[in-house]
Structure formats: C-alpha cells, structure tokens
Amino acid sequence: MIVVNLNIRGMGGGCIKSRYVNNIIAYEGEEFVCLQETKLKVLTEAKCFSVWGNNRVGWLHNEGVNGCGSLLSMWNLDSFSYASHVMGKGFIAVFRDHLKSNLRCVVVNVYAACNMNDKRLLWGELSNVKVASQDHVWCFCGDFNVVRRRSERKGIRVGDEHASEIVGFNSFIDANLLVELPIVGKRYTWF
Amino acid sequence: MLVSEEWLVRWPMSKQYVQRREVSDHCAIVLKSVDKDWGPKPFRTIDAWLSEKGFWEMVKDKWLSYPMKGNALVNIKEKLKSLKGDLKIWNRDVFGNIHTQKKAILQEIEELDCKDCVDDLRDTDRLKRSELVSRLLETDKKL
Numbered sequence: 201m202i203v204v205n206l207n208i209r210g211m212g213g214g215c216i217k218s219r220y221v222n223n224i225i226a227y228e229g230e231e232f233v234c235l236q237e238t239k240l241k242v243l244t245e246a247k248c249f250s251v252w253g254n255n256r257v258g259w260l261h262n263e264g265v266n267g268c269g270s271l272l273s274m275w276n277l278d279s280f281s282y283a284s285h286v287m288g289k290g291f292i293a294v295f296r297d298h299l300k301s302n303l304r305c306v307v308v309n310v311y312a313a314c315n316m317n318d319k320r321l322l323w324g325e326l327s328n329v330k331v332a333s334q335d336h337v338w339c340f341c342g343d344f345n346v347v348r349r350r351s352e353r354k355g356i357r358v359g360d361e362h363a364s365e366i367v368g369f370n371s372f373i374d375a376n377l378l379v380e381l382p383i384v385g386k387r388y389t390w391f
Numbered sequence: 392m393l394v395s396e397e398w399l400v401r402w403p404m405s406k407q408y409v410q411r412r413e414v415s416d417h418c419a420i421v422l423k424s425v426d427k428d429w430g431p432k433p434f435r436t437i438d439a440w441l442s443e444k445g446f447w448e449m450v451k452d453k454w455l456s457y458p459m460k461g462n463a464l465v466n467i468k469e470k471l472k473s474l475k476g477d478l479k480i481w482n483r484d485v486f487g488n489i490h491t492q493k494k495a496i497l498q499e500i501e502e503l504d505c506k507d508c509v510d511d512l513r514d515t516d517r518l519k520r521s522e523l524v525s526r527l528l529e530t531d532k533k534l
Contacts, residue, residue, distance in 0.1 A: 201402060201424070205392060207417035220413050228421050301401055330395075338395035341422065378393040381422065385409035 201298055202231040203307060205341040210239040211247070211272075218251045226253055231279050232294075234309035235272040236343045238263075248274065260285055262292050264311070271342070273309045280305075286329050290322045293329050295336065303337050306330075310342030316365055319346065323372040330376050340378065344369065348380065392422050434471050436478065439533040443486055453477050493530045499523055 204224055208217055225233060230252065240247075243261040256277045264270035273292045280296035283304065287293070293308045308326065312319050330338060346369045373380070392407055399405060402424035410419040440446050453474060460469045503520045506512060512520070 201422075203392070203422040204419060205422065206419035207415055209415040209417065217415070221419070224410060224419055224421065228423065303397075303401060336395075337397045337401060339392060339398055339422070340394070341392040341420070343417070373393060377396055379396060379399055381392050381394060381405050381407050383407045383409060383420075 201301065201305065201339075202228050203339055203341060204228065204233045206234075207236040207311075207343045209237050211235070211243075211251075212240060215250065218247070221251050222253045225251075230257075230276045232276070232307050233272075233274040234307065234341050235274075236270075236309070236311045238270040238272045240270060243272065258282075260287065260292050260294060262287050262309075265289070269311045269313060271309045271311055273307065275307075288325055288329075290318070291326060291342075293326075295333070298337075304333075304335065306333065306336045306338050308338070308340045308342070310340055310344060312343065312345045314345055316368075319365065320368055323368060327372065327376055338376075338378070348373075392420065394422075434475055437482075439489065440478075440482070440486060442533075445485075446481075449477075449481060449485075450474070489530055489533050493527065496523055496527045496530065500527070 204221070206221065208221070211217055221233065221235070233252075238261065240261070241263055243259075243263075248257055248259050249255050252274060257274050258277050258280070259272060259274040262269075262271040269290050271290075271292050273294050275294065275296060279300065280298055283295040283297055285292065285294045290312060291308055291310045293306055295304070295306050297303070298305045308329075310322070310326070312322055326340070346365050348366065348370055372378075394405065404424040405422060406425070408421045408423065410421060412418045454470060457470045457473050460466050500520060500523050503512065503516055503523070506516065
C-alpha cells in the first residue's frame with residue numbers, strides 16, 4: 201500500500217502545487233494521498249481531478265475552522281471499496297477495504313493544532329476511534345506538530361510545555377500500539 | 392507516519408521516503424513497502440576469470456554437457472542459465488576470492504621472512520618464497 205503525505209500550505213492559486221502532487225502520484229502509483237492545510241473553503245471536483253490526474257478518485261475534505269486545520273484525503277477508486285469514514289476537528293479517518301491485500305484499512309489524516317489543549321483532545325478522540333475498530337489495519341499520517349524526542353528540536357529552547365507535549369504524544373502512540381516507520385532520506389521534513 | 396502492528400505484518404518493508412521539497416515548506420513523504428525483488432538478473436562474467444588457467448576448458452565442457460532444450464533461441468537461454476549456476480560454483484570453489492588469496496600469500500611470505508631472520512632459509516624454502524612472489528604478482532594482475 202502506498203500513502204503520500206504532504207502539508208501543502210494552501211492549494212489555491214496556480215497549478216504548480218497540483219502538478220507537484222500529481223507528479224508524485226503518477227510516479228509512485230496512485231493509492232492514497234493525505235494533504236494538510238489546503239486552506240480552501242470549498243473544494244471543487246475539478247480541483248480534485250486535476251491534482252489526481254484523472255477522475256478515478258474519491259475524496260473527503262475537512263475545511264477546518266477559518267481555513268485552519270483543513271485536510272484533504274484522496275484515494276484511488278480502483279484500489280479501495282467503500283466502507284465508511286469519521287471526521288472531526290483536525291482529522292479525517294477513512295475506512296476502506298484495500299482490494300489488493302484484502303484488508304480493512306483505516307488511513308487517518310491528521311492536522312494537530314499548535315496549542316496543547318487541542319492536541320490533548322485530538323489524541324483522545326483518535327484513540328476512541330481506533331479502539332472502536334481494533335480489527336482494522338491503521339495508518340496515521342499528517343502534520344502532528346509535535347516531536348517524539350527533545351533532540352528532534354533544534355535551535356529552540358525546550359520548555360515545560362514542549363516536554364509535556366512530547367509525553368502526551370508518546371503515550372498516545374504507546375497506548376494505541378503504534379509504530380513510527382523508519383525514514384529514508386532527510387531526517388527532517390520541515391524547515 | 393505511524394502505523395499499527397498489523398500494518399507491519401502485512402507490509403513489513405514499510406518505510407517513509409522523503410521527497411524533494413518544492414512547493415511547500417514541508418517535504419512530501421511517500422509511505423511504501425519495497426519488496427526486494429529486483430527482477431531477472433543478467434548474465435555476467437568477471438574479466439579476471441577469462442585469463443584463469445582451465446577456465447575455457449571448464450566452460451566448453453559444461454556447455455557441451457547441457458541437454459538441448461526447445462528451439463535454438465530457447466536452447467541458448469537455457470544453456471546460459473545453467474552456465475550461470477556453474478560459474479557461480481566455479482568462482483567460489485576454484486577461482487576463489489582474489490583478496491583472500493592475496494592475503495594468504497602475503498602471510499606465507501611474511502612467515503618465511505621471519506624464519507629467515509632467525510635462521511638462514513633452506514633451499515627448499517627459498518624456492519618456495521620465489522614461487523610465492525610470482526604467485527603474488529599473478530594475483531596482483533587480476534586485481
């Protein structure tokens with residue numbers, strides 16, 4: 201299964217961003233794409249088709265609050281059969297049957313707000329969603345806006361708030377028996 | 392990206408591949424599980440084999456020993472395939488690893504030289520040493 205993830209930082213305007221995403225999809229093989237911060241109030245069908253490259257695409261858009269925390273999940277209609285979805289503040293969980301592997305998959309697209317309280321609520325809500333469907337195969341991707349280790353933050357002082365954020369994120373991962381996948385290429389994907 | 396353990400059971404080679412940063416201040420990440428199947432392996436030889444004593448005789452004997460299969464084209468393909476396997480064995484058992492060979496020769500020379508320091512070498516040892524040196528030169532040619 202192939203999942204593409206990108207904080208796109210706005211999808212309005214020209215077609216450069218669409219073409220960038222489209223190139224990755226075309227190269228890697230289209231299965232599932234998670235975008236964060238689309239910053240769009242309304243997402244048209246035409247926009248989705250142009251990002252995807254053709255019309256064999258299903259999608260869910262979470263416009264967020266005032267454009268903040270907007271999310272877009274897209275998937276290949278030929279790779280998955282319909283099941284259901286759950287949408288909430290800062291996440292879209294798409295439940296689908298992956299046809300090639302014959303597995304019930306959930307791909308959760310996450311955008312965590314920067315403040316700690318919202319994060320705590322989000323981890324709680326995501327845990328509830330996962331507990332309700334234990335027999336599925338899960339993938340959480342998106343922009344978590346948090347690190348797992350102090351050493352991952354460079355150039356800024358790590359305060360108490362950061363420290364408890366790290367603890368909160370790690371206990372979410374542990375409680376839900378999640379595994380952080382190894383990274384090939386750059387260690388940091390944001391700068 | 393985070394996945395459940397079941398995901399890793401189904402796609403154990405899953406990794407995050409970071410893409411070039413282009414249109415956002417974030418890099419796109421591609422999660423995929425790359426299987427180790429690199430497709431069919433080509434037929435290859437090492438130049439140093441060709442000048443090795445007995446190599447050509449071995450190839451000729453083997454080539455003639457393979458049974459004919461199908462039409463001419465299929466036959467050649469099948470024979471090359473069998474030869475590939477035999478070359479692999481020959482390389483391991485007869486030709487050996489040049490680097491290991493060189494190391495072994497150097498060590499033997501060293502031992503003889505040490506002996507020479509303590510006590511003059513006998514003629515047989517002297518002969519052996521010059522033989523080792525010429526073998527060393529042969530090995531160096533192959534590298």
